[in-house]
Amino acid sequence: MTTPPMPPEADRPTSPSTPEPSTNGEPLVAPEEAAPLGDPLALSEAEPVYRLPAEWEPRAGTVIAWPHQREDWPGKFGPIPWVFAEIVQVLSQRERVWVLIPDDAHETTDPILDRLDRCGTRLDAIELLKVKTDRCWLRDSGPMLVEETTTGRPVVVDWKFNAWAKYSNWRRDNRVPRALCRRFGWERIKPRILVDGTLRRLVLEGGAIDSNGSGTLLTTEECLLDTVQQRNPSLDRAGYEAAFARFLGIRRTIWLGRGIVGDDTHGHVDDLARFVNPNTVVVVVEPHPADPNYEPTQNNLKRLRDARDAHDQPLNVATLPMPRPVIFDGQRLPASYANFYLGDGVALVPTFNDPADRVALATLADLLPDREVIGIHARDLVWGLGTLHCLARDLPRIAQNA
Numbered sequence: 001m002t003t004p005p006m007p008p009e010a011d012r013p014t015s016p017s018t019p020e021p022s023t024n025g026e027p028l029v030a031p032e033e034a035a036p037l038g039d040p041l042a043l044s045e046a047e048p049v050y051r052l053p054a055e056w057e058p059r060a061g062t063v064i065a066w067p068h069q070r071e072d073w074p075g076k077f078g079p080i081p082w083v084f085a086e087i088v089q090v091l092s093q094r095e096r097v098w099v100l101i102p103d104d105a106h107e108t109t110d111p112i113l114d115r116l117d118r119c120g121t122r123l124d125a126i127e128l129l130k131v132k133t134d135r136c137w138l139r140d141s142g143p144m145l146v147e148e149t150t151t152g153r154p155v156v157v158d159w160k161f162n163a164w165a166k167y168s169n170w171r172r173d174n175r176v177p178r179a180l181c182r183r184f185g186w187e188r189i190k191p192r193i194l195v196d197g198t199l200r201r202l203v204l205e206g207g208a209i210d211s212n213g214s215g216t217l218l219t220t221e222e223c224l225l226d227t228v229q230q231r232n233p234s235l236d237r238a239g240y241e242a243a244f245a246r247f248l249g250i251r252r253t254i255w256l257g258r259g260i261v262g263d264d265t266h267g268h269v270d271d272l273a274r275f276v277n278p279n280t281v282v283v284v285v286e287p288h289p290a291d292p293n294y295e296p297t298q299n300n301l302k303r304l305r306d307a308r309d310a311h312d313q314p315l316n317v318a319t320l321p322m323p324r325p326v327i328f329d330g331q332r333l334p335a336s337y338a339n340f341y342l343g344d345g346v347a348l349v350p351t352f353n354d355p356a357d358r359v360a361l362a363t364l365a366d367l368l369p370d371r372e373v374i375g376i377h378a379r380d381l382v383w384g385l386g387t388l389h390c391l392a393r394d395l396p397r398i399a400q401n402a
Contacts, residue, residue, distance in 0.1 A: 007362060014059040050146040050155060051249040054275060055342045056215030056368075058397035062343060063143070063180070064088060065111060065136040065391070066115045068102060072135060072384040075173035075329075081112075084136075085119040087348065087388065090374055092122040095344040097393075100239055101131040109234040129183065134163070134173045137386055139270065140205035141173035142393030143180050146248060154398040156181050156188045157247050160201035164265045165229040168327040172285070191247050195234045206270040209244075209391055212275040215310030217244055222258045222267030229266040252310040256303055258296035260284070260322075262334040264385045271336040272300055274389075276367045279309070280316040284338045292324055323354035326382060333382045340364060341388040347371045350378035 022223050067084055070077045072136040091097050101112060110127055117123060133141070141161040157175040163170035181188040191202040217224050224240055225233065228343040235243070236254070244250035259267030274284040285301050286293035304317045326335040337360035341348040357375060365373040378387045 010048075036072070040128070049149045049249060050157070051149050051197055051245055052130050052144070052146050052157075052211040052213070053396040053398065054211055054278070055394050056097075057213055058346055058394045059095060060397050061098065062091050063098040063100065063138060063338075063393045063395060065100040065131075065133045065142075065176075067136045067384075069135050073380070076380060077238040078091040078381050080384070081115060081377070082119075083378070083381050084391070085115045085393070087376060088116055088126060089119040089121040090346065090376075091226055091343050091347060091392075092116075092125040093193050094346055095125070097126045099126055099128050100131040100133060101128050102172075103130045114326050124390075129180075131175060131176060131179045132172045134171070135167045137173075137205045137207075138176070139390045140164070141170075141176050143177040143186070143207065143395075144206055144393075145186070145396050147396070147398045147399060149249070150368060152398065153267045154186050154396070156186050157189045158188050159204035162192075162203055162231070164205065165203070165231050166264060166266075181351050189247070192244075193232065193235060193239075201236070204243075205265065205268070206393065207265060207270040209248075209258070210269050210274050211248065211250070212281075212309070214277045214278045216251060216275075216278075216381065217248065218256065218269050218273055218275070218281065219253060220256045220267040220269050220272065223265065226266065236326070250310070252308070253342070254304070254307045254309075256300040258299070260296070260336055261292050261386065262332045268390075270389045271299070271339055273304060274338050274340070276364075278317075280366060280367065282317060282318045282320055282338065284322050284336055284364070285319045289324075291322075293389055295384045297322070308383055317362065321356040321359050323352040323356050325381060326352055329384050332390075334385055335382050336387075337377070337390040339362075339387045342368075342371065342394070347373045348388050349373060350382070351375040351376050352379050352382070353377070 008258055027062045064084065067104050072082050088097050088099060108347045112128065113123065116126065143156045145381050146157055162172055178188060193202050208223045225237060241253045244253055244315055254323060256269060256272055258273050263271055273281055275281050279305055282302055284297055286297045304315055307315055309315060322333050322338045326333045335352050337349060340347055340398050347364055349361055349364055361373055361375055376388060381387050
């Protein structure tokens with residue numbers, strides 16, 4: 001039976017005079033309050049309603065965490081900071097970028113700034129913030145900003161992050177949203193569910209969902225409903241849809257099936273399909289029947305062609321190719337052109353030294369005519385089992401304090 005999400009507890013923003021938050025692991029917020037009463041899904045007119053903006057909407061900027069976890073790129077970490085520097089350089093020409101650096105990083109502030117400067121970064125458009133992280137995949141652990149629709153104020157929906165229910169080192173990453181809420185003065189809500197009489201945080205990663213900003217959301221059954229790497233064992237399909245409606249303003253959830261080979265998140269949708277405007281979704285398709293990605297990508301294509309959005313309209317469905325298998329150290333990696341990132345007036349697209357690169361870039365240029373489409377070489381980056389969308393967290397312009 002579905003266990004419904006409970007009403008969130010809220011951390012009110014601090015005053016502008018509040019000192020910078022501690023980054024030494026000490027708690028930054030008050031202890032949790034007692035369990036609230038009442039039906040969490042019976043929304044009254046007095047209760048806030050939230051909307052998750054689409055990635056292409058007006059933005060305050062991007063937040064990125066500087067890479068320091070060498071074990072994520074075993075034996076191949078050397079070029080990774082330079083790839084991050086290139087990404088920051090491109091974004092800095094168009095928008096503000098906040099770069100999170102742990103105070104015990106292998107590089108101090110000056111060498112990081114030197115790398116960025118040597119890449120041609122606009123240093124006046126970036127800010128380094130000392131916030132400890134376990135990893136750099138902020139799409140999943142960073143702040144998910146939503147709009148409170150009655151007031152237009154920004155609110156962070158702080159889902160619990162537990163490293164994709166796979167790795168043991170996640171507690172620093174889980175504290176990133178609250179550290180940034182203190183930094184920028186955002187309100188924070190923490191979705192919870194009642195399990196066996198106990199309130200527990202609801203686990204969700206940003207890469208597991210994709211929103212069109214108008215009430216429609218993409219996700220996958222493999223990621224959220226499978227018993228492998230199970231995020232919320234007590235939550236079923238209806239429970240997730242209730243949580244998406246309650247905290248993200250979603251009226252229609254489109255469920256895809258399985259993810260691509262090599263994805264250690266177990267089926268994140270941002271390697272499969274993405275909205276590029278409110279009515280159009282682009283999906284990766286493997287054309288070769290012998291490839292293990294063939295069946296799941298063809299199935300996802302059919303689901304999207306059969307789907308309808310929150311307004312009960314069919315979707316415009318475009319396709320992206322898959323690159324040839326990217327193999328390193330005997331392991332097939334999750335190389336996908338769907339892991340692009342939309343900045344202000346730009347689309348950063350992972351490329352893999354593959355003939356399909358130019359097809360993917362041309363396809364996205366047609367679908368995103370108001371953006372400059374730029375390829376970022378990602379064969380080294382994908383050895384960390386993620387690429388461009390995985391590492392960047394967009395901050396919508398509702399973040400007025402940013």
